[in-house]
Amino acid sequence: MNTRDYALSLGDDALVAAQRMGEWIAAAPQIEEDVAVGNIALDLLGQARSLLTYAGSLEDPVRTEDDLAYWRDEREFHNVHLVERSWGVLPERPRDFGVLVARLLVLSTYLCELYDRLSTSTDETLAAVAAKAVKEVDYHRDHATLWVLRLGDGTEESHTRMQAALDAEWPYVAELFDDAWVDPTLVERGVAVLPSTLRDPFDLRIVDVLARATLHLPDVAAAVGGGRRGVHTEQMGYVLAEMQHLTRSHPGATW
Amino acid sequence: MLTIEDLGILRSVDETDDGLLVTITPTYSGCPAMEAIRADLLAAFRDAGRDDVRVEFVLAPAWTTDWMSDEGKRKLEEFGIAPPQPRPRDGVVALTLSLRCPQCGSPDTRELSRFGSTACKSLWVCNSCAEPFDHFKAI
Numbered sequence: 001m002n003t004r005d006y007a008l009s010l011g012d013d014a015l016v017a018a019q020r021m022g023e024w025i026a027a028a029p030q031i032e033e034d035v036a037v038g039n040i041a042l043d044l045l046g047q048a049r050s051l052l053t054y055a056g057s058l059e060d061p062v063r064t065e066d067d068l069a070y071w072r073d074e075r076e077f078h079n080v081h082l083v084e085r086s087w088g089v090l091p092e093r094p095r096d097f098g099v100l101v102a103r104l105l106v107l108s109t110y111l112c113e114l115y116d117r118l119s120t121s122t123d124e125t126l127a128a129v130a131a132k133a134v135k136e137v138d139y140h141r142d143h144a145t146l147w148v149l150r151l152g153d154g155t156e157e158s159h160t161r162m163q164a165a166l167d168a169e170w171p172y173v174a175e176l177f178d179d180a181w182v183d184p185t186l187v188e189r190g191v192a193v194l195p196s197t198l199r200d201p202f203d204l205r206i207v208d209v210l211a212r213a214t215l216h217l218p219d220v221a222a223a224v225g226g227g228r229r230g231v232h233t234e235q236m237g238y239v240l241a242e243m244q245h246l247t248r249s250h251p252g253a254t255w
Numbered sequence: 256m257l258t259i260e261d262l263g264i265l266r267s268v269d270e271t272d273d274g275l276l277v278t279i280t281p282t283y284s285g286c287p288a289m290e291a292i293r294a295d296l297l298a299a300f301r302d303a304g305r306d307d308v309r310v311e312f313v314l315a316p317a318w319t320t321d322w323m324s325d326e327g328k329r330k331l332e333e334f335g336i337a338p339p340q341p342r343p344r345d346g347v348v349a350l351t352l353s354l355r356c357p358q359c360g361s362p363d364t365r366e367l368s369r370f371g372s373t374a375c376k377s378l379w380v381c382n383s384c385a386e387p388f389d390h391f392k393a394i
């Protein structure tokens with residue numbers, strides 16, 4: 001595991017999260033929210049482009065961001081399971097807004113802590129990407145927090161559904177803080193952040209938001225991870241099929 | 256005309272041994288305008304007789320609305336976009352109380368949506384003249 005692998009994994013998190021969020025455009029409960037989720041996905045896509053471009057530049061021969069996004073197969077993606085999952089809690093509601101809000105809160109809170117720390121990485125490129133991105137995910141976190149407060153401390157229906165959405169997302173939180181995939185020498189050299197060290201500040205933030213929203217921290221077992229090793233849930237295939245089919249149907253096409 | 260220099264996107268222009276090097280920085284990581292700006296720059300230089308131009312993107316230091324010139328802010332307001340306010344210092348909580356309506360000048364305005372037509376803007380509405388307007392968010 002080297003700097004390329006590290007940048008690639010972080011880039012895959014942002015790329016797959018952005019791709020999934022795109023499903024909400026024109027499907028959110030308000031037109032303002034269509035715009036919001038579109039903008040958030042665009043920020044994440046921008047972060048993914050920088051990270052994948054950097055990862056590809058460290059390969060020999062060099063690969064572009066497009067090579068990496070469109071021409072890798074499922075086992076070569078290293079994103080966490082959290083970002084690849086579909087949006088449903090119940091089969092009859094395959095796209096639940098509560099799940100979007102819960103995932104946005106988890107992801108943006110984690111990314112705020114990660115990018116903040118990574119902005120002082122000894123790797124200049126990672127530091128520059130992170131210093132830019134931290135301003136963006138900070139705004140995403142504010143947005144998610146407003147919705148969690150509004151839904152959690154709203155009606156009985158919104159409260160119940162917000163809690164159910166948090167419970168559904170929570171098994172996938174632990175994988176974000178798993179250290180196993182990060183080479184300790186990268187951490188020692190100040191290139192990478194040890195994921196477990198982000199857990200305490202993450203929990204502090206989350207506990208505060210949930211308390212104000214009259215919600216409780218889910219007490220559920222962690223799911224079996226594996227995303228960092230390229231082992232994904234069955235839902236990953238659908239994400240990649242949609243993201244990659246155009247490029248693979250018409251290789252080399254431009255417009 | 257609002258220029259990329261007014262917006263603080265243009266970072267430097269240098270004569271190098273192998274031609275002119277123009278360095279620009281994106282407002283947001285995913286700013287889709289960057290490719291268009293690069294193409295426009297190359298076309299403008301070509302029209303001016305220079306075809307030895309490279310345009311490079313840099314991320315550090317990260318762009319901030321503090322780099323926008325006063326002239327740039329004035330022009331934004333002329334176009335109906337409320338310019339960014341000065342950024343709070345580190346450790347100070349950002350709080351946008353109210354913006355002046357770029358159409359009628361009223362301070363009686365409210366935020367409609369935290370996200371607007373592009374990543375760099377939020378959507379506001381004026382309570383006096385009832386017109387909506389974009390606000391360039393301070394970052």
Ligand SMILES: [Zn+2]
Nearest residue numbers: 356359381384
């Ligand atoms: Zn007005």
